Amino acid sequence: MKALVATDYQPLDRLTLAELPKPAAGPDEVVVKVEAAALNPLDLMLVTGAAKGLFPTEHPLIVGMDVAGTVVEAGAGVSGYAPGDRVLGFVGQAGSVAEFTVATPGPRLAHRPQNLDAVHAAAIPESGMTAVCLLRAVGLTGGESVLVIGATGGVGLYAVQLAHALRARVIATATAQDADYICGLGAADTVDYRQSDVVEETLKLVPDGVDVVVDLVNRGEGLAAVARAARPGGRLVSPLSGPDDLGRGVTPVYIGSFVPEPGDLEDLASRAADGGLRVEIGARYAFGDAVQAVADFAGKHIRGKVVITVP
Template identity: 75%
Template sequence: MKALVSTEYQPLDRISLADRPKPAAGPGQVLVKVSAAALNPLDLALITGAMKDFYPVDHPHVVGMDVAGTVTEVGPDAAGYAPGDQVLAFVPSGGTVAEYTVATVGPRLARRPAGLDAEHGAAIPESGMTAVCLLRAVGLGADESLLVIGATGGIGLYAVQLATALGARVIATASADDAGYVRGLGAADTVDHRAGDVVEQTLRLVPGGVDVVLDLVNRGEGLAATAQAARPGGRLVSPLFGPAELEREVTPVYIGSFDPAPGDLEDLAHRAADGRLRVELGARYPFDRAVDAVADFAGKHTRGKIVITVDAS
């Protein structure tokens, strides 16, 4: 089968479409004929080796973790699925920008409901489940205020909508060009990260500080500055680790990897299918332009998700 492959930790422009053995479904797994796959920032880090000390991969490595497609084979103990099932999944080991991939039965695999096409389905798993887990970890409640830094990216796409659905007041970072977009996702206010300090702009909107800061951009000590937008005793949540203690009794909450609950992915898929959750596709690429998709994802600003269509039939 054809797959998008990195043969070692290498620059992004060194990856290529290459022949790889077709995988087989093992115990608790299903084999999926890939219809579409989506890219995430982690995919880039796994290609270059930027996270090899924390998230090493074996080579040759097939790029991609998000997928939508059709089950063609069911392994032992993979109860609940059958050939022909339309599914979407997150595959932590990678391998989705390929003609076939394997997915493990559990919270990271779900049936794709009618009304949700494969391209939009592939754009949900990693970003959508990460957003769910971040909001759950920080205990965001109705009537609380939330600043989302990185609102135009994949996780931000879902975090803004899910927080709004919870009843929170969302303030989102966005350039002037993207302000209308994030308001369309549900943000009550925007702050232009290109026009001035995000913390200062946020405190003008919420003088006492927001209840929760969700930072999807900064890491390390940079999160200490971000935390200044939170009220005393507020919370900061991030998928990128930072200081163990923050000033003014702001509580940091970090999740290095998301741990979805059973039903999370199904819920996101059904919300998308019935129109309660917007899935923004910033760009679509055919399989033969998968290398271009990676390059553009790394080098261009894109709203929402980049999707690669592997089998358009």
């Protein structure tokens, strides 16, 4: 089969479409014929080795972790999935920018609703489940206020919508060009991070500070700086690492990798199929243009998800 491959830790422009053996389903695994795959920032870090301290990889590495497609083989012990089933899921380092991939039934794999196409389905798993886990980890509730930093990225677009669905007041970072779109997703206010200080502008909107800061951009001491936007005793949640002490009683919550609960992915897919969750496709590429897709994802500001379709 053909796949987008890194042969070692390497620059992104050295990725190639190469021939690899078609995977077989082991016990408790299914093989999926890929129809679409989406990119995430971690994919870039795995290729270059920027994340090798936390996520060492074996080579050749197939790029991509989000997939939508059709089951073509079910291994021993698999129940609930059979050849012909339409699915979406997160396959980790099994790789998804390929003609076939291997997935493990469980919380990270779900049946795809009939009215959810493969391109939009592939854009959901990692970003959508990360957003769910972030809001769950910090215990966001209705009536609270939340600042989402990185609101126009893959995770951020879901975080804004899911926080709004919880009846929280959402303040989101966005450029002037994206402000109307983000408000259409449920943000009550936006802060232009290119033109103003995010913390200062947030405190103008909520003088005592927001209850929760969801930061999808900063890490390390950068999180201590944005924690000033939280009220004393508030919470900050991030998928990146940061200080244990943020001052003023602000509680830090860090999730290094998302751990979804059973039904999370099914719920996201159902919401998307019913129109209750908007899935933004920022750019769509053919399989033959996969190397360019990675380059553009790394180098351009793209609102929403980058998806590669596989014939």
